[in-house]
Amino acid sequence: MKVTVNLAHPKARFERSVYFWGLALVVLGLALLVRILMVTGREVIEYRKVSRSVLSYQGEIGDLRNRESRLRASLRRPATQQLYDQISFLNSLIAQKQVSLSGLTLKLSGLLPSQTRLTSLALVESQGGPRVELSVEGEGNDSVYSFLSRLENSPDFDSVAVTNQAFEPQGPDKGDVTLSCSARYVGGRLP
Amino acid sequence: MERKKMGSAMSGSLLFGKGPREMPTVVYEIQSEFVVGARLLGSPAGVRRMVMARLSPGLLQPSSTQSNISDTGELGRSLGKLRGTLGNGARWGLLVPDAVARINVLRFETLPEKPAEVEALLRWRIRESLGFPPEEARLTYQVTQREAGSIELLVVAVKDGVLSQYEAAFEPLQRDSASLILPVTLPLLALLPESEPAGQLLTHAYSGCVTHAVVEGNRLRFWRSRPLAEREPEAQAEEVLAEAARAVASARDRVGIQVGRAWHCIRTDASEALSQRLSSLLGMPVNSLPLAAQLETPLSAEEKRLFRPFGAPFAAIFANSGATA
Numbered sequence: 452m453k454v455t456v457n458l459a460h461p462k463a464r465f466e467r468s469v470y471f472w473g474l475a476l477v478v479l480g481l482a483l484l485v486r487i488l489m490v491t492g493r494e495v496i497e498y499r500k501v502s503r504s505v506l507s508y509q510g511e512i513g514d515l516r517n518r519e520s521r522l523r524a525s526l527r528r529p530a531t532q533q534l535y536d537q538i539s540f541l542n543s544l545i546a547q548k549q550v551s552l553s554g555l556t557l558k559l560s561g562l563l564p565s566q567t568r569l570t571s572l573a574l575v576e577s578q579g580g581p582r583v584e585l586s587v588e589g590e591g592n593d594s595v596y597s598f599l600s601r602l603e604n605s606p607d608f609d610s611v612a613v614t615n616q617a618f619e620p621q622g623p624d625k626g627d628v629t630l631s632c633s634a635r636y637v638g639g640r641l642p
Numbered sequence: 643m644e645r646k647k648m649g650s651a652m653s654g655s656l657l658f659g660k661g662p663r664e665m666p667t668v669v670y671e672i673q674s675e676f677v678v679g680a681r682l683l684g685s686p687a688g689v690r691r692m693v694m695a696r697l698s699p700g701l702l703q704p705s706s707t708q709s710n711i712s713d714t715g716e717l718g719r720s721l722g723k724l725r726g727t728l729g730n731g732a733r734w735g736l737l738v739p740d741a742v743a744r745i746n747v748l749r750f751e752t753l754p755e756k757p758a759e760v761e762a763l764l765r766w767r768i769r770e771s772l773g774f775p776p777e778e779a780r781l782t783y784q785v786t787q788r789e790a791g792s793i794e795l796l797v798v799a800v801k802d803g804v805l806s807q808y809e810a811a812f813e814p815l816q817r818d819s820a821s822l823i824l825p826v827t828l829p830l831l832a833l834l835p836e837s838e839p840a841g842q843l844l845t846h847a848y849s850g851c852v853t854h855a856v857v858e859g860n861r862l863r864f865w866r867s868r869p870l871a872e873r874e875p876e877a878q879a880e881e882v883l884a885e886a887a888r889a890v891a892s893a894r895d896r897v898g899i900q901v902g903r904a905w906h907c908i909r910t911d912a913s914e915a916l917s918q919r920l921s922s923l924l925g926m927p928v929n930s931l932p933l934a935a936q937l938e939t940p941l942s943a944e945e946k947r948l949f950r951p952f953g954a955p956f957a958a959i960f961a962n963s964g965a966t967a
Contacts, residue, residue, distance in 0.1 A: 452831040452860045454962055456782040456798045458743070458805060458823040459736075 540576045550574065550581050550636065558638055562601040563587065566594035570629070579635055583608070586615075586631045595630040607638025665963040666822050668731030670721065671955055672808060673739055673826070673849035674702045677717070678948070679724040680956045681731070687960045689937050692945040693727040694952060695720045704739035704851065704869070706800070707773045710807050717811045725815050735822035737955050738800075738808055740846075740853045740867040743825040744772055744779075746797040747786070747862055753793055764797055774801045786861045796862050798825065822959075827853040827867070829958035830907055833931045836860050840902020843890060845920060845928070847882045848909035854889035856899055864893040875911045882908075882916060883923050890924060904928040907954045933957040 525531060544550040552574065559569060567589035575582050589595040595616075603611045615631035670679045678694040697720060702711055711717055746768050754760050764783060765776035772779055779799040787794035809820065827846045834842050834857050841863065846853045847870070856864035866889050872878045893899045906928050908916050920928040931954050938949045949956075 452786075452834060452836060452857045452862060454796075454824070454828050454831055455784045456796060456824070456828065458780055458782050458798060458800055459820045460780060460802075460805075460809075460823075 558607050562598060562605060564594045564597045566590045567598050581636045582633055583636045584633045588627055588629045591626060592628050595628045608634040609637055610635040666733040666735035668728050669735040669956055669959060671737040671826055674704055675849040677720050678952045679728050681728045688940045689956055690940050691728050692941055692948050693724050694948055695723055704741035706742055706744060710804055714811050718814055721811055722815055732818060733821040734816055736820045737824055737826040740825040740827050741851055742800055742804055744799045745865040748795045748797055750793045751791050768799055778802050780805055826955050829955055829962050831857055832958050832961035838903055841899040843901045843904040845886050845906045852882050852885050856893040858899055863897045863899050879916045883919055905931050907931045909951050
């Protein structure tokens with residue numbers, strides 16, 4: 452009697468095939484995962500580099516802001532502010548072409564007698580227009596009074612006022628007279 | 643004879659009916675006392691290598707419903723030693739104890755067309771004899787007789803969990819699953835001559851078990867398998883004789899088959915004496931199953947000594963596949 456029954460489970464062979472291909476897929480999946488991890492690792496390293504660079508730049512920006520703050524604070528000090536105001540004033544005048552410092556100096560130099568010299572000059576803003584404060588020093592009263600007279604007669608200045616007069620009684624500059632005065636400068640106005 | 647495998651549409655690993663080329667190249671037999679393996683040559687048919695190993699007592703206790711193997715790892719190691727001698731086989735077979743399987747001969751007037759419906763019908767018919775839920779059965783059957791209005795099937799059922807235990811022992815050894823699994827006595831039926839008009843009785847005693855089968859032509863008419871309670875050879879022989887008498891009586895009374903010829907395959911210590919006493923009991927010559935002498939030609943002298951008591955199932959596989967020496 453020929454026997455043809457068989458209890459071998461054909462499905463087991465199929466399952467083993469599935470297992471084999473499943474294993475292959477797992478290996479491929481792992482390889483893919485490793486590849487992804489490597490790429491991700493490189494990206495992370497690159498990101499950290501960029502992040503460090505950004506932090507470095509942010510630090511530099513912070514330092515610059517601190518310096519800016521310090522500079523702004525120094526600019527807000529009264530002396531600097533005053534200088535700034537003066538510069539602003541001068542700049543505004545220059546911008547309006549109402550006054551030329553070189554022209555002013557030239558005009559004052561023209562008024563000075565030979566025995567006198569200009570020792571200080573300041574241009575300040577006032578309600579009536581630019582005001583000049585100056586000091587001259589000369590040998591004796593005549594020279595400085597001559598300058599004062601010329602100043603009063605000059606068409607470029609008016610409202611001349613003497614603010615101080617000093618006489619040097621001794622020393623190497625004995626006899627020198629120092630005169631401080633102020634005047635409104637009208638010579639720079641545009642016609 | 644038609645052959646059907648239940649529960650799956652895949653049939654690529656089927657063995658029989660496809661000639662020697664589909665025969666497994668390595669076959670293992672696992673019994674409670676030993677494991678034996680053989681490497682088979684297809685053409686010319688012959689057993690190339692053969693090796694056997696004894697198993698520890700209690701390691702394997704055949705049962706159709708309970709766990710069979712107490713230590714799969716130890717069994718696997720014993721099988722590994724066999725595999726070291728036999729080598730790997732892409733197609734390999736496994737012979738398990740008869741006690742693992744439920745053998746049924748069923749008759750139907752007609753069968754459904756769809757295999758799934760046939761399977762459901764068979765599960766329903768054998769549910770009482772299984773001893774476990776029918777949906778847990780691994781089922782295979784072959785048509786043994788088809789007449790007008792009558793179909794006779796040989797149905798073999800094994801609890802899937804039990805068979806999986808045996809398969810699990812091979813998992814570390816074999817890349818592919820077994821291409822052939824059978825209860826060990828079933829292939830022996832191929833060694834009985836089909837031309838014999840009378841009923842033929844086969845007594846197969848081995849490893850604490852005895853199985854009796856009565857075949858008429860190419861039909862299995864009677865099957866009975868039971869474990870041997872006795873351990874002593876003489877007591878076992880008495881038990882086998884009593885069981886043989888019961889088988890002959892049952893075949894005559896229940897199936898109406900008169901046994902006209904008897905065969906034995908005694909693979910216990912009491913083989914020679916048992917053969918003579920069987921003849922006396924049955925009142926007819928009881929011959930040893932005919933094994934083609936050429937099958938053992940490639941074996942060494944030591945392996946030939948192993949082939950004589952253990953080689954019958956392997957010779958039966960050649961007979962089933964149609965391979966000739």
